[in-house]
Amino acid sequence: MQAFHRISHIVLKEFLELWRHAGIVAMVLLIPIAEVIVLGYATSGSVVNLPAGVYDADRTTASRRLIAAIDAGRGFDVTHLSPSLARAETMLDCNQISAFFVIPAGFEQKLAHSSGQAVAVAATIDGSNTAVANYTAAYAQGVMSHFISHHLDQFQPMPVTAQTRLWYNQELHREDFYVTGLLGTMLALVILAITAVSIVRERERGTLEHLMVSPTRPVELIAGKLAPVILIGYFELVAMLLISIWVFNISVRGSLTLYMTLMMVYMLAEMGIGILISTLSRNQAQALPSIFLLVTVYGILGGFMTPVETMPPAARWASNLIPLKYFINITRDLFAKGADLSTLVPQLIPLIVMSGVFFTASILLLRRRLV
């Protein structure tokens, strides 16, 4: 009972301290919400209607039909009919078009007299932004296949075709992928920032010694300091979830209750890391920017921007040591595929182990540094 009193006093003190620094706290709390909004809007637009140019060296009915087909598809918007190849190249250089097609002279003729030789239409694609280029290449291929099967009357169906079906994200919404990654990354940011700042602040002011000589036991001190962090963590997650679901219609196929429970394990792991970081920083001014930098890198290694499987071996190995990676997997599997507890266990176990390890290590280090 005594212990509970002491802990609740520490909790109250922590909240008062946070209130005193309301400015910076508000900022740290606003960042996840701002990022969800920005990221959601930044990725919810479909990569379609790419501006394209065409250099038509043939100028026949057939070539014009091809141009119309390229424009009609959702991938491209034919904005320029270039008078020359050089002009098309310049437009590509100046970022006015994402790609240009070259229809060779003799296009209609070669098509009509199917001589057994294929006519080649060249598509020059701007590769400087690979995120767009991947789509551009896919669309170009798609437009060609579509034209062949729908506009060439004399041609019989292709011997082999693929009938493709998409599982889980039929409209290929990009925002689902990124926002699910962002949730864990932002949680890490908030937890690390507040945990580290609260401990570093005590060190800066020298009040840690005061606390050590008080009847509060170190374990109670830690518990008291972390309770507000947990509350804030849940608050942030709920805020981010509300925005994701209401504004961006992120699909949540699995159980949110399960998710909130598993989140606790993740938060404990992150808090452990937060305490570790704070034992290493000497002042607040140093701790905060280091944490921001860390979280950026942390997010990328954890699979927020690109899936971990597509990373080079050293990065993949490093990401296995990061709690965020497992939490992002849990988020993505639960939201997109509706995974249940039994499927998530392989992701959960490393998290449990890590929270245990980080927490014990950080408490031991904290004790040692003070005594």
Add this chain to the structure above:
Amino acid sequence: MRAFWAIAHNEMVQLYRDVSYLLLLTAGGMVSLLIMAYTLSADIENVTAAVVDLDNSRESRRFIQMVMNDSFFELNFAASRNQAETYLQEGRVKVVFVIPADYSRRWQRGEPTQVQVLIDGSIPNVAELAHTHIETLVNNLSREALIQTGSADVPLILEPRIRYNSSLKTVVSVIPGLMSIVLSTAAVGAAAAFAREYERGTWEMLICSPVGRWPLLLGRIFPYLLLGLFNVSLFIAISHLIFGMVIRGNLGLLIAMSILYLFAITSTGMFMAQFIHTQDAAMTITFMFFGIMPVYLSDIYFPVFTMPAWLQLESALLPATHFTVIARGIFLKGMGWQTFWPNMLALLATGTVMSLLAYLRFEKKLR
């Protein structure tokens, strides 16, 4: 002029005294560059896939061989359709091929055959790329079949040519963009410098000195311009030595443009610092504006033209967006100022306006 150098010297001495801070501003950016570029450098390859061969014929094995030859896929075998679908559900594979039982029969009879493909759409990038590879593969197989049976070849083929980045490596596309993020530490430092004066109480002393406003403002951010330049050289060295990036355009132009960008962001940081009086707040806010927002909004990774109008406007206001256009133009396209002079103008305007605003806002009076 003397006052300018005095202030600049003062700031530089303060920087040198705090080695860990200096390290954060220089090495911090470089380490994040290394990790980010390295992590994003593997192009999507070895995507796990499973194939269910319900036909088990020479023709179906030819299909499987073609899939295996494409390094994009890492092919595994599944005993049944159910097993393959379970793999897909568990995330162990991202693509499933199902070759129907009548594949070879239809092939021999000259009838069109169809292979069923299931793709995990939860990672849109991978799904799109898988789609392209499958289409190409199936087209090639079709052409093979046509040539074998002696019929005419496919009448029309696409010849894709990728400009500026022929192997479509992500790292080549991302590194010029990362330059604007890595250099943002200069702005963070500049803003923090002003906030530090407030915190330490030396602000009042400076106000009482005969030093004019311009030397006070510009002298204080000058060392961060130098820091930024140092980071530029480090960046170019690392991107070349470790990632093999070659600058197609003019190196001198790149450095000049970097100075312009640094001027724009340090002035903005300086202006922002007029309103913020604590160091941690200054660093947080500037890091948000120069280090985090640009990652999403400056066209480095997410295409800006797909965004809603208000977000595109925000993107256009960020110096990082303009610098990314310039950096990509010089690194990848070998372009000169004739192409991106509007972006140069935007950076110059930002720097000048921000400096002016800071000057007007900055009063040598106790508040």
